[in-house]
Amino acid sequence: MGEGGGFTRTTTFRLTLLHLALTLAGTVLLGAIAWWATVGFAARQASEEVARGMGVLGQSAALSGLRGVALSIEARLAADRAGVEYYLLAAPDGQRLAGNLATAPPEMGWQTIEVREASGATVPVIALRAALSGGATLVVGRDLSAVRALESRLLGAAGWVAFGAIVIGLAGGYLIGRGIARRTAAMDRALAAVAAGDLARRLPVAGRGDEFDTLSARINAMLDRLGEVMAALRSVTDDIAHDMRTPLTRLRQRLEEVRRAAGEGEAAKAAAAAEAECDAILELFAALLRIAQVEAGAQRSAFGRFDLSGVAEAVAEVYAPAAEERGQTLEAEIVPGIEGFGDRALITQLIANLAENAVRHGREGGAVRIALSPAAAGGVELSVTDDGPGIPEAERERVFRRFHRLDSARATPGSGLGLALVRAVAGLHGMAVTLEDAAPGSDMPGLVARVFIPPPPA
Amino acid sequence: MRILLVEDDSETAAYVRRGLIEAGHTVDHAADGQEGLFLASGGGHDVLVVDRMLPKLDGLSLVRALRAAGVTAPAIFLTARAGVGDRVEGLDAGGDDYLAKPFAFAELLARVNALARRPRLQQETTLLRVGDLEMDLLRHTVSRAGQRITLQPREWRLLEFLMRRKGEVATRTMLLEAVWDFHFDPMTSVVETHISRLRSKIDKGFDRPLIHTVRGAGYVVRDDG
Structure with missing residues (x-):
C-alpha cells in the first residue's frame, strides 16, 4: 500500500468510490418510489376529490340552476369540519354568489393558488376553475397543507437516509478496503523479501480458500519451482567447479613435479611460468564462480555484524605500500567505530577491489583516498578516490560487466572481474555503487567510487 | 607426524x-x-x-x-x-x-x-628470538643486535607470525589470512610489498638476512648463521 497520494491510485480506493455511488443510486431510487407512494398519492387524492366535487356541482347546475349550486356549496361548507374545501360561484358579471373564496383564480382549468385565510395565514390550494352554461364561473379547491407537510417530512427523511447511506457506504468501503489492503500488503511484504533474496519466504495463505488464497498458493508454487531451478543451477555450478577444477589441479600438480624435478635450469623456469598461467586460469574460474554464487544470493548464511571501520582501515593499510611503490600517497579518512552488517569477507574484498583499482589506475605520484563516514541520509558512505584518467560517462555502466575492460586499461594487469564482483557483493547487501568524476572538468578527472551502505537491521 | x-x-x-x-x-x-x-x-x-x-x-x-x-x-x-x-x-x-x-x-x-x-603455541612465551633479532611480547619492543626497531602495528603482527613459526614456511595466503584477515587473493602483490618493507627495517644494514623467500612457497624467518 502506497503512502499519501498513492492511496487514491489503489484499486481499493476506486472500489470504495464505486460502492458509495451504487449505494447512493439505490437510495435515490428508493426515495423516488416512496415519494410516488405517499406525497404523490395524497396529491392525486386531493385532485380526484376536486374533480368529483366539480362533477357533482356541475350536475346540480344542470338540474336546478345557479341557485341549486349555491345551496349545495353552502351545505358542503357547513359540513366541512376540517376546513379543507374551497368554493366560489360567480355570476357572469363577476359577482360572488356563493363560496368561501374571495376571487376566482386567473385561469381556467387546474392550478395551485395561495389563499389568504381570515387569520392571515396563507394556505396552498389545488383549484379547478370551470365555466358553467350561461357564463357563470365555478371554482372547486382543496387544501394542500397536509400534502405539503408530508412532502417536507419526506424530504427531511430522505436527507437523513442519504446521509446514512453515505456514512455506511464510506465505512463499508473503508472496512472492505482495509481487509483487502491488509492482505495485499502482507503479499507485498513477502514478495519484497523474496525479491531481496530471501527465497525461502512464502506468501501468507489465510485458509479461507478465497481468490487471495488461490493467488498466493499459485505464487508460492511458482517460488517453489524457482527455488528448485536455483538449487539445480547451484548444483550444476558446483559440478562444473568440481569437474573442471579437478583436472586443472592435476595439471598444476604435474607442472609442480616437473619444476621440482628440473632443478634450477631453463626447464624449471618454463615449468614455473606454466604453473603461473595455470593459476591464473584457475583464479579466473574461481572469480567467475564466486560472482555467480554471490549474485545467486547464496551467501546470507555468513551474514553478521562486524567492525566496518576496522575492515576499511585494514584494506587501507594493506594497499599503502603498493601505492607507495607507485609514488602515490594513500590517505585514509575513516571514521572509527562504524558497524557493518553482512558477509565480512565479501565486504573486505569489495573495498579491496576498489582500492586495488584506484592504486592501479591512479596517476603515478598522485593520491588515493579511502573514506568512510556516516551518510547524511542515514547509513554509511564509503568512497575510494583516485586522480587517474577516470572513466568516460558512457562507459560507467559497462565497467561493471564481467570481462569488460576500458581500452585505456588494457595495458595494465587485471582480469576485468573486479568491479563485477563489487557490484555482485553490493547487490547482495542492498548497497548502491556509483562512479563519478573526482575532479570534473579536468583533463585528468580521476574517479570516485561511492558505495552507499544502508543501516544494519535493528 | x-x-x-x-x-x-x-x-x-x-x-x-x-x-x-x-x-x-x-x-x-x-x-x-x-x-x-x-x-x-x-x-x-x-x-x-x-x-x-x-x-x-x-x-x-x-x-x-x-x-x-x-x-x-x-x-x-x-x-x-x-x-x-x-x-x-x-x-x-x-x-x-x-x-x-x-x-x-x-x-x-x-x-x-x-x-x-x-x-x-599455547605455552606462554614472552620473548621470541631468531639469531640476534628479539621480540619482547610483554614490553612490545623489537630489537636487532641491541638496536631498537620501530614497527607499525601490522608489521608487528607480520613479524610476530613469522617469528612464532621460526624455521617454518608461511605462505602468502597464510599471511593474508592471519595478518590482514583477507580470505581471497588480491591481484596486486600486497604481501610482497609488506615483506619488502619489513625487510628494510629488519635486515637492511645487517650482514645476515633473517627473512628469507622460499621460491614457490612463501617466507620463512630463520638464522642461517
Whole structure:
C-alpha cells in the first residue's frame, strides 16, 4: 500500500468510490418510489376529490340552476369540519354568489393558488376553475397543507437516509478496503523479501480458500519451482567447479613435479611460468564462480555484524605500500567505530577491489583516498578516490560487466572481474555503487567510487 | 607426524601422499568418507587432511562426527569449490583450517605443519628470538643486535607470525589470512610489498638476512648463521 497520494491510485480506493455511488443510486431510487407512494398519492387524492366535487356541482347546475349550486356549496361548507374545501360561484358579471373564496383564480382549468385565510395565514390550494352554461364561473379547491407537510417530512427523511447511506457506504468501503489492503500488503511484504533474496519466504495463505488464497498458493508454487531451478543451477555450478577444477589441479600438480624435478635450469623456469598461467586460469574460474554464487544470493548464511571501520582501515593499510611503490600517497579518512552488517569477507574484498583499482589506475605520484563516514541520509558512505584518467560517462555502466575492460586499461594487469564482483557483493547487501568524476572538468578527472551502505537491521 | 588423508581423487591423493612422505611424515589414506571415519576413529593421527566432497560421507559430516566422538586431532579441509561461505561452514563443522583446490603442495605442507604445532603455541612465551633479532611480547619492543626497531602495528603482527613459526614456511595466503584477515587473493602483490618493507627495517644494514623467500612457497624467518 502506497503512502499519501498513492492511496487514491489503489484499486481499493476506486472500489470504495464505486460502492458509495451504487449505494447512493439505490437510495435515490428508493426515495423516488416512496415519494410516488405517499406525497404523490395524497396529491392525486386531493385532485380526484376536486374533480368529483366539480362533477357533482356541475350536475346540480344542470338540474336546478345557479341557485341549486349555491345551496349545495353552502351545505358542503357547513359540513366541512376540517376546513379543507374551497368554493366560489360567480355570476357572469363577476359577482360572488356563493363560496368561501374571495376571487376566482386567473385561469381556467387546474392550478395551485395561495389563499389568504381570515387569520392571515396563507394556505396552498389545488383549484379547478370551470365555466358553467350561461357564463357563470365555478371554482372547486382543496387544501394542500397536509400534502405539503408530508412532502417536507419526506424530504427531511430522505436527507437523513442519504446521509446514512453515505456514512455506511464510506465505512463499508473503508472496512472492505482495509481487509483487502491488509492482505495485499502482507503479499507485498513477502514478495519484497523474496525479491531481496530471501527465497525461502512464502506468501501468507489465510485458509479461507478465497481468490487471495488461490493467488498466493499459485505464487508460492511458482517460488517453489524457482527455488528448485536455483538449487539445480547451484548444483550444476558446483559440478562444473568440481569437474573442471579437478583436472586443472592435476595439471598444476604435474607442472609442480616437473619444476621440482628440473632443478634450477631453463626447464624449471618454463615449468614455473606454466604453473603461473595455470593459476591464473584457475583464479579466473574461481572469480567467475564466486560472482555467480554471490549474485545467486547464496551467501546470507555468513551474514553478521562486524567492525566496518576496522575492515576499511585494514584494506587501507594493506594497499599503502603498493601505492607507495607507485609514488602515490594513500590517505585514509575513516571514521572509527562504524558497524557493518553482512558477509565480512565479501565486504573486505569489495573495498579491496576498489582500492586495488584506484592504486592501479591512479596517476603515478598522485593520491588515493579511502573514506568512510556516516551518510547524511542515514547509513554509511564509503568512497575510494583516485586522480587517474577516470572513466568516460558512457562507459560507467559497462565497467561493471564481467570481462569488460576500458581500452585505456588494457595495458595494465587485471582480469576485468573486479568491479563485477563489487557490484555482485553490493547487490547482495542492498548497497548502491556509483562512479563519478573526482575532479570534473579536468583533463585528468580521476574517479570516485561511492558505495552507499544502508543501516544494519535493528 | 602421522597424517590421515581422506581424498577420493586417486591422483590428488597420490600427489599429496608422495609429498608428505618426502617431507618425512607417515600417511594413512582413505578413499571415501566412511573409511575415513573408521580410520580416524582409531585415533593416533596428528593431523587430518579431509576433502569436502567425498563418496558415502561428505567431509563436513565426517569431521562433525569425529568431533562428536571426541577426536580432537586438527583437521584441514580441501575443496574444489569456489564457495564463498565454505570456509565458515568448514570451521563451524569443527575444522581448523581450509584450503581451496588447486593448491601448491608447499601451501598444504606449511599449513599441516602450522596445525600440528598449534598446541605448543599455547605455552606462554614472552620473548621470541631468531639469531640476534628479539621480540619482547610483554614490553612490545623489537630489537636487532641491541638496536631498537620501530614497527607499525601490522608489521608487528607480520613479524610476530613469522617469528612464532621460526624455521617454518608461511605462505602468502597464510599471511593474508592471519595478518590482514583477507580470505581471497588480491591481484596486486600486497604481501610482497609488506615483506619488502619489513625487510628494510629488519635486515637492511645487517650482514645476515633473517627473512628469507622460499621460491614457490612463501617466507620463512630463520638464522642461517
